[in-house]
Amino acid sequence: MSTLQERTRFEPAEVEPRIAERWFASGLHHPEPGGTPAENYSIAVPPPNVTGVLHMGHALNGSVQDTLIRYHRMKGVRTKWILGTDHAGIATQKQVERALIAEGTSREEIGREAFIQRVWEWREEYGGTIIEQYKRLGATCDYDDERFTLDDDYVRAVLKVFVDLYDQGLIYRDHYMVNWDPGSRSAISDLEVEDREVTDTLVHIAYPLEDGSGEVVVATVRPETMLADTAVAVHPDDERYRHLVGKTAVLPLVGRHLPIITDDYVKPEFGTGCLKITPGHDPNDFDIGRRHDLDEVSVIGEDGRMTSEAGPDYAGFTALEAREKVVAALEAEGRIRHQEPYTHEVPYSHRSGERIEPLISLQWFMAMDELAGPAIEAVRSGRVTIHPESQSRRYIEWLENIRPWCISRQLWWGHQIPVWYGDEEQTYVGIDPPQGAGWERDPDVLDTWFSSALWPFATLGWPKATPELRAFYPTDVLVTARDILFLWVARMVMMGLRFPGDIPFTDVYITSVIQAPDGRRMSKSLGTGIDPLDEIEAHGADGVRFGLLAMSSSQDVRYSAEKVRQGQALANKLFNAARYVLLNVSAATDPAPRPATVHDRWILSRLQEAKAQFDANIATFDFAKAALGLYDFVYGELCDWYLEFNKGREYDDDLSATMLYVLRETLLLAHPIIPFVTEELWSHVPGAEDLLAGQRATGADDALRDPDAEARVGAVIAAVTAVRSWREEAGVKPGAVLAARLDGLDGDAELAARMARLDLGGDGDLTAVVTFSGGAAEIRAGTLVDPAEEQRKRDAERERLRNEIARAESKLANEGFVAKAPEHLVAAEREKLERLRRELEQQ
RNA sequence: GGGCGCGUAGCUCAGUGGGAGAGCGCUCGCCUCACACGCGAGAGGUCGCUGGUUCGAGCCCAGCCGCGCCCACCA
DSSP states (O other), X not given: OHHHHHOOSOOHHHHHHHHHHHHHHHTTTOOOOOSOTTXXXXXXXXXXXXXXXXXXXXXXXXXXXXXXXXXXXXXXXXXXXXXXXXXXXXXXXXXXXXXXXXXXXXXXHXXXXXXXXXXXXXXXXXXXXHHHHHHHTTOOOXXXXXXXXTXXXXXXXXXXXXXXXXXXXXXXXXXXXXXXXXXXXXXXXXXXXXXXXXXXXXXXXXXXXXXXXXXXXXXXXXXXXXXXXXEEXXXXXXXXXXXXXXXEEXXXXXXXXXXXXXXXXOOTTSTTSEEEEOTTXXXXXXXXXXXXXXXXXXXXXXTSBBOGGGOTTTTTSBHHHHHHHHHHHHHHTTOEEEEEEEEEEEEEETTTOOBOEEEEEEEEEEOOHHHHHHHHHHHHTTSSEXXXXXXXXXXXXXXXXXXXXXXXXXXXXXXXXXXXXXXXXXXXXXXXXXXXXXXXXXXXXXXXXXXXXXXXXXXTTTTSOOHHHHHXXXXXXXXXXXXXXXXXXXXXXXXXXXXXXXXXXXXXXXXXXXXXXXXXXXXXXXXXXXXXXXXXXXXXXHHHHHHHHHHOOSSOEEOOHHHHHHHHXXXXXXXXXXXXXXXXXXXXXXXXXXXOSHHHHHHHHHHHHHHHHXXXXXXXXXXXXXXXHHHHIIIIIIIIIIIHHTTTOOOOHHHHHHHHHHHHHHHHHHTTTSHHHHHHHHTTSTTOOSOGXXXXXXXXXXXXXXXXXXXXXXXXXXXXXXXXHHHHHHTOOTTOOEEEEEESOGGGHHHHHHHHTEETTOOOSOOEEEEXXXXXXXXXXXXXXXXXXXXXXXXXXXXXXXXXXXXXXXXXXXXXXXXXXXXXXXXHHHHXXXXXXXXXXXX
16 A cells, blocks of 8 residues: 555556566466356457567457456456467468578478478467567467467368368369469469559550451550460450451461450450450450360469460560560561550559469369358348448358359468379378378468468367367357458358358457558558557557557547547546545445445446446447546546545545445456556455456446436536636636535535535625526625626626527427427426526526 | 448547537646646537438438548450
């Protein structure tokens, strides 16, 4: 207690490490499995990449999840926050590759086995960083049960899913057009592609007809792909070209004969209305090619360079170099009809930032239609609820239009595909390697999101029927960002329903994306990033948590340093309020509601309202309201009024018990949002045992609700506020006590008088009448103020009241209002009119 | 091209049919025996624009203007 006496500020930097150590040593974050998922509460953390460092998104995400976790834990529920990290194929592999290059070697040089060994070493060294950073936030994840998507058990789960889906015919291998990322030298999925606007040159090229009767002119932004053309297409209804259909064009530079075909895909109004068809290097042409059974020629290889198929003039050059050479050659032959700049959207790799090269490649795919159906139904039926609701439409629409998922990646770091090829074209698919010699394993690994899709159940031990799986699956809530709704969330629902046979979570809470204060994206490269750890250093973890929650919304928000400072201020305010209470109460008293005054009853009643609101806001995932509501209670009711009401009051046992009770309940209420300061204060509450984080918090107690006390104290507050305002305007010295009479407050007049520095016993000439809702104060301090000025103010007040009365009267004179408005509103208007008339009389 | 969302006080945002709110900033006054990261009191909004529905619109509807995001295969 002596330490409390000296410290007038809450010092997060001093307190947080001490508190965190107690939490994480206590084991309260680790539940023993037991009970049913319906009784228990669990959240699976979105596994951060092992390469990751905590960014603002994690900080928000972690604040939301920890608030939910602490809240439910304090409701007495067995609570587990499943923790782990993701191997993050491409990102991690790139990190290590970069390190190797710095050492003057490369992954190719050291070989696959040694490379993977290096990645594991790297992970050992850096992989735990983000977990430690989560602790700084106060996140009570289950640190005693940490998972990694390449743990042995997890790998077996992944392989089992692959093998099962293969056996069920949903996973297959095919030559198909994929998004080839020359940067990572791997195929990537549609979802990892982003469009960027670029300006290319649209080149019009003339292809002569074989019979010498003329030419067709096609337009392209990628002239180099003409080397792989296998047809020319026009729209079936295009009169201009009807006579060409069925004829044959001759591909310049190459000499290949191209059939002229018709396809609805062709837009007659675009370019010349003739489309060169390159099934090997354009996804649309690929589809058209498959429809018309066209040859698929590949002239660009996986290294982004022209292959031997492109011919000796071009082989070995990059696609861009080949483009220039092709255009030059065509020009030399007089085949270029026209060139113009053309701005359009072009796919880029989200991972490497390089332009996607559509290629036909032999890859593994997963058929999605059969999996999508139940996942759509789960959301439609409400078994899974997405917040905000608007996101469920996006989810459903995406699933309804889902396409096969390319799941193989040409990387080394990841789950290697469990397929072996034998000497004689046999294929073996199984979790364990095949017996005998001559088998070679498919070198590719699975898309990282394949393993992420199993996260909520693979982390709990599936496919084994572990106690953890029985106790905590399905989980309750998934908290994540919008950008991985398809990439991750939808796939978890599909896999959860398919494998453990149940939805992976009942609610999905989509967090805001936090933008830089100027509205730009927060990014390291733009220099707009704000490091949550810096913010924690500066304002404390409580401030950051409060701020992020207070900022959060159903849409994207700008980072608000003010909200963080507001949270810091709240922590400090609570700290000082608690000091005040703890340093004044009699230590021997146990906390209990023992109201002796109307304001005791009032604060107890308001506390119930605060609890009820908090519960409602958590239940609806409205974290901003929960945080700001807490702030309003602590500032606007507890500190501004209740503690002030009690100043000068004797601290008898009743008051001490009530004060301690209100303090204790406030700490319990606030703890999920601002855990550090509340835990620190808890250790000073007499009789408080163990950790606050492990205490049981109860909801609103309606027996302590007191409408009478709320009305009476509401009137006192109105009176005090009105008098203070008058004093300020009248220029009365802040400390001066003025003689006055108070009407309308009955037995509560003394309370109001003290707060407004009025002396009800004194007397003097009437100075002013201050009206407030429910009564009036007659100030009797003689000519304290300029009588003319006072008269002017009274006139102004009368004028205001008359206007208000006129307004109410006209409203009540409106037949439409009286006839059609709800009865209680009409009645309220009548009461208001009466009240205003009384106030006018008193003036 | 389709879809979603936003435009409210100087700034960041609450407010979805009955008299415009918060935090920060600003002004004024206070070191009032918890807190100057404080206390008290203020100033400051034709709620993007135009119509409509309604007794009543910041809130519902339509159109327009401005901004953002998502999805989509026009070479």
